[in-house]
Amino acid sequence: MAEKNLSGKRVAILATDGVEQSELVEPRAALEDAGASTTVISPKSGSIKSWSEGNWSDEIPVDLLLEQARADDFDSLMLPGGVRNPDRLRMDKRAVDFVRAFFEAGKPVAAICHAPWMLVEAGVVRGRTLTSFPSLQTDIRNAGGDWVDRDVVVDEGLVTSRKPDDIPAFNRKMVEEFAEGVHAGQRASARSSRTRETGFEAR
16 A cells, blocks of 8 residues: 555664564564665674574674664664663663654654663653553653553554564554654654753754
C-alpha cells in the first residue's frame, strides 16, 4: 500500500553486543520488505553478538561505526532491545546524542523492549505516551513519560512495543510511521527537553 511504501527511505539501526536477535533481524526484514535501506550502526566495528532465548547467538555485521554516523543521513531510527544492548549504549554519549538528534529533527523513531532506556537517557520521553518491557515503567514515569501496557503505542512519530511477542504489531506501526516521515510532535518534544536542560530554547 502507498502509505507503507518505504522506497528511498534510509533507516538507521543502532545496536551493540547483547542486542535481542529477533528485535533487530525481524524489524529490519520488515523495513527492507517495504523498500527501505537499513544500516546497522554500532560503537563496535566488525560485528556485534546478539542474544536469543537466554544465550549468546549469531554475530550481526556492523555496517557503519557510530563515530562516522550522522542523523542527517537517515530518515528514521530503529532501536532494538535486549537488556545489555541499550544499557551499554546509554553510557555512550555519542549514542545518546545520535538518538536525540532524530527527535530534534522530527524524524520517526521506533524502540522495542528495553530500548526505551535510550529515550530516557536522551531526555525525550517527557509528555510522551509509550510502552516498553515492564521493568522500565518506573524509569519512564520518573522521566515524565506516560507508560502504558499495550503491544504497540504510537505517539507523534514515536513507536514503542514491550517484547519480542509484539514484533508483528511493532513492525506494522513502524512501517506506517516511517512512511509518514517528519512529525512535528517529535521535534516539539525534543525542543522542550533541551529547553529544560539548558534554559535556552532550541532552534
